[in-house]
Amino acid sequence: MSFSIDLTDKVAVVTGSSRGIGRAIARALAGAGADVVITSRNPDSLQRVKEDLETLGRRVLPVQLDVRKRNDIIDMAEAALDHFGHVDILVNNAGMNIRTPALKLEWEEWDAVLETNLKGAFFCAQAIAPNMIQRGWGRIINIGSATCVNAFPDITAYCASRGGTLQMTKSIAAVKATAAARPARVSTSWCTQASSNT
Numbered sequence: 104m105s106f107s108i109d110l111t112d113k114v115a116v117v118t119g120s121s122r123g124i125g126r127a128i129a130r131a132l133a134g135a136g137a138d139v140v141i142t143s144r145n146p147d148s149l150q151r152v153k154e155d156l157e158t159l160g161r162r163v164l165p166v167q168l169d170v171r172k173r174n175d176i177i178d179m180a181e182a183a184l185d186h187f188g189h190v191d192i193l194v195n196n197a198g199m200n201i202r203t204p205a206l207k208l209e210w211e212e213w214d215a216v217l218e219t220n221l222k223g224a225f226f227c228a229q230a231i232a233p234n235m236i237q238r239g240w241g242r243i244i245n246i247g248s249a250t251c252v253n254a255f256p257d258i259t260a261y262c263a264s265r266g267g268t269l270q271m272t273k274s275i276a277a278v279k280a281t282a283a284a285r286p287a288r289v290s291t292s293w294c295t296q297a298s299s300n301t
């Protein structure tokens with residue numbers, strides 16, 4: 104993928120960059136010149152992506168992160184800032200889906216989807232945004248979906264989480280203090296190659 108924008112000297116964090124859309128975003132950002140913090144729950148995946156992105160000549164910091172764990176998010180932000188000194192771009196990409204009829208959806212399944220897609224994204228933004236505000240520039244990109252506005256059967260928790268992504272992004276953007284961090288949402292259409300279940 105080629106980019107006409109120059110992100111030299113920018114630092115980007117991409118959550119869920121072990122595969123699929125997140126890995127492609129991390130690669131595209133590195134291709135545009137950014138140094139990248141890649142995250143996953145799986146250290147082996149991180150190592151593979153790190154080696155791939157380093158072929159582009161960028162600095163890559165792999166950080167193990169489960170966005171459902173508060174301390175992981177705090178540690179990730181600290182590691183990124185300790186290593187690079189600043190973060191300019193946060194892409195909240197980590198996400199999951201559970202496809203099941205609404206009447207059969209389990210309590211824990213609802214929690215897993217909402218905590219990953221919505222709560223995790225918000226608290227990653229909360230952990231990173233202060234550095235952007237302090238420096239007067241930043242971009243927070245929350246990966247959404249057609250389900251931010253359209254509903255489909257059998258993915259009720261996912262639809263709820265993505266409706267939340269839309270409102271959460273608008274709410275953050277409405278806060279004057281976070282204006283420097285410029286939150287935005289990107290909705291993708293279905294990507295069959297990227298994921299088996301999303």
Ligand SMILES: NC(=O)c1ccc[n+]([C@@H]2O[C@H](COP(=O)([O-])OP(=O)(O)OC[C@H]3O[C@@H](n4cnc5c(N)ncnc54)[C@H](OP(=O)(O)O)[C@@H]3O)[C@@H](O)[C@H]2O)c1
Nearest residue numbers: 119120121123124143144169170197198248293294297298
């Ligand atoms: N594929 C589509 O058609 C489509 C359409 C619209 C929107 N989206 C959205 O785009 C994003 C990426 O989708 P994808 O299809 O590329 O998904 P994917 O291939 O299943 O990859 C999901 C990524 O999220 C990470 N992740 C999942 N749960 C996590 C958790 N608790 N903590 C940290 N990381 C976690 C995974 O990392 P590990 O498992 O390695 O930890 C992986 O890197 C998602 O937010 C999805 O909702 C996808």
